[in-house]
Amino acid sequence: MNNPFALSWNLPQPADFRARVSAMLKTESPEAAEVQRLAAFDLDLTGLEALRKLVSAKREWLAGQTGLTPFRLGIVSSHTVDYLAQALPGTALRHGLLLDVVMAEFGQAAQQLLDRDSEFGRAQLDAILIALDYRALGLSNPRLTALDAESALDAAISYAAGLAEGVRSTIGTCCVLQTLVPPAESLFGSFDTQFPGSVRAMIERFNHRVFLEVARDTDLIMDTASLASLTGLSVWNDARDWHKAKLPAAMDAMPLYAEHVCRVLAAARGRSRKCLVLDLDNTLWGGVIGDDGLNGIRLGQGSSTGEAHLALQRYALALRQRGIVLAVCSKNDEANARLPFREHPEMLLREEHIAVFVANWEDKANNIREIAATLNIGTDALVFVDDNPVERALVREILPEVAVPELSEDPADYVGILSRAGYFEAVGLSNEDLSRADYYGTNAERASLKKIGNLEDYMASLEMVAIVMPFDAVGRVRITQLINKSNQFNLTTRRYSESEIARFETDPGKFCVQIRLADRFGDNGMISVVIYDRAELEWSCDTWLMSCRVLGRRVEELVLAHVAAAARSAGALRLTGTYLPTKKNSLVADHFAKLGFTKISDLTGGGTEWALNLAEYQPPNLPISVLYSSSAVESAPQPLPV
Amino acid sequence: MTREEAAARLIAIMRDVFDEDDLQYDDSLTADDVDGWDSLSHVRFLVAVEKEFSFRFTSGEIDGLKNIGEALNIIVRRASQ
DSSP, rough: OOOOTTOTTTBBTTTHHHHHHHHHHHHHOOHHHHHHHHHHHHHHHHHHHHHHHHHHHHHHHHHHHOEEEEEEEEESSSSSOOHHHHHHHHHHHHHEEEEEEEEEEETHHHHHHSOSSHHHHOOSEEEEEOOOOOGGGSSSSOOSSSSHHHHHHHHHHHHHHHHHHHHIIIIOEEEEOOOOOOSSSSSSSSGGOOTTSSHHHHHHHHHHHHIIOOOOOOOHHHHHEHHHHHHHHHSSSSSHHHHHOOOOSSSGGGHHHHHHHHHHHHHHHSSSSEEEEOOTTTTTTOOOHHOOEEEEEEETOOOOHHHHHHHHHHHHHHHHHTEEEEEEEEEOOOOHHHHHHOOTTTTOOEEEEEEEEEEEOOOOOHHHHHHHHHTOGGGGGGGEEEEEEHHHHHHHHOOOOOOOOOOOGGGGGHHHHHHHHTTTTTTTTHHHHHHHHHHHHHHHHHHTTTTTSOOOHHHTTOOEEEEEEEOOOTHHHHHHHEEEEEEEEBBOOOOHHHHHHHHHOOOEEEEEEEEEEEEEEEEEEEEEEEEEOOOEEEEEEEEEEEEEETTTSSHHHHHHHHHHHHHHHTTEEEEEEEOOOOOSOOTTHHHHHHHHHHEEEOOTOOEEEEEEEEOOEEEEEEEEEEEESSOOHHHHHOOOOO | HHHHHHHHHHHHHHHHHTOOOOOOOOTOOOGGTTOOOOOOHHHHHHHHHHHHHHOOOOHHHHHHOOOOOHHHHHHHHHHTO
16 A cells, blocks of 8 residues: 555546546536546545535535435634535535535634624534644643643643533534544654653543533544544644644645545434445465365465455454444355355354355346345445456446445455555444344244245234334334434435434424334334424324335234324324325335325425324234333343344 | 656646646646645645655645656665655
């Protein structure tokens, strides 16, 4: 790796890049997908600036396209962030975000964040990045006594905490905190880490205290310190650029810096990837199973190639444990392809780890579409890893929304490339994440069981138990995830941040329900979220979504029964609901009709409005037993060991 | 590398960075003559030149730049070292 700032998992910026951007600028209505295709390269600052202009010229048009999530980011800083701001909108396209950046004037952080009537207060921002540099926090000079060091740190922490609190309470939006990047220079050498007043030690403690004393659950963290150390502090920090333009990092680092900021924002909006699709020959093992046979492929101990392929398996398995779904897509006879999974003693990945296993001779783009359909997720949630450049090019061409990392010739680099590409960025980890991979496993069992007997018997045999609860702090991370990720079974596709969800918990004008579903195969976790706006006579549905894992289990009927009972006892006469169509939610176009609602109007843009007269509503008999609860802790069933 | 060769590569960078397709090279060009040349794009320009010609301007060289001819002199001298 020559350039530590390169986004080397992306293809290099093509020579005709600027011409392609210019051509698109002249088009009335450029395809969002085509604009995103341009963002997929390893772009330099000039390329990103060209894209920023394109986004800004076509913003209104692009905002009307599906596939891009609008996001308004404010930045306050103690130094020059103009280049970061220039790099962000183009980078954001790569992550499915249509980003609008508002910058506070240099050194105006406090004025913007502590005044509700400031430009930031009025700008309706989705998040604010607080970009601080140690040189602006009084930490650039070593302190010779521990007491001085501590009071310098206290001052820096309380300043940062004040800004963060301004974002949360005065402005009322999501706060993005950064860790501080230490300088490359030392005062003593290794002794710096032991001497509390060295700049390095103070910054280390600041970063530690930010997590303990400043950050709240609803904040996001951009770990700039780790990013800088990944590239190397001696190149990330650039004294000349600091002196010339008060740049906190080398100019060349800006595209990578912007990439990491966008990953965090995209993860918060549920735009991270969800599934890793793996090729087999020369990807998961060395050699070709169909030619070399079980004893001929290189895997594990005894060869450096074999160790390298095993390392990729180990990494994939670790991803699976944190909730990433694994799939296989290989050009092979299926029996050959499955052989190592079943019989090779060194294989770490086994068939039970693979949610969808596709091995045939058809083209990979079709197979990848099939994998996404089987898993009920969009192709834009997939990462496809294949050592063969021809297959990579084909998939990129036909399915530009699938992430396809460029691999090096050496399998030893695979894990590093996949990790640096950051496709699976997360901003939290829920219990559902931890057991998701197993849900897909047990789902396969359910599918085979369904072939026996009739549907009614099958449903009864599932022994389903639903837990219906108001929103609470325990469920907040998962509720936010569902609200930002669910596309198919989602009536209105309204996205809310974690801090907004936190507010809804206590808002008397909202009736919010989270539903968990367990059955004899295991706990499905939280699978549905509903938000109703309550008025005296009429409750109207703001949000209704459900995980497609439990489609056809009559959960939506159960939810309606719960909402209807609550609305009735509050004295309401009817429930209303809206369906707002998107590219992905045609599944629920008839949702309200199926539940017995009557259509009251058609909206422009294809949406529909529905109403249900509560006096006429009869709750159905359902094959699900229900626990109502006001607390998640008492009643949440433990996931069964699988 | 001759001065003419360097000038041809330099003007290509300038067209790209300042987003001006019909820019023509002239030793006396300054930021005042080019619409897209402001303090922000100036730093991007210097970084693009450093990448193209594989050297790094010193702080003194950056401070002393008066027009594009001077930048070209530095490029020809530094790139041939």
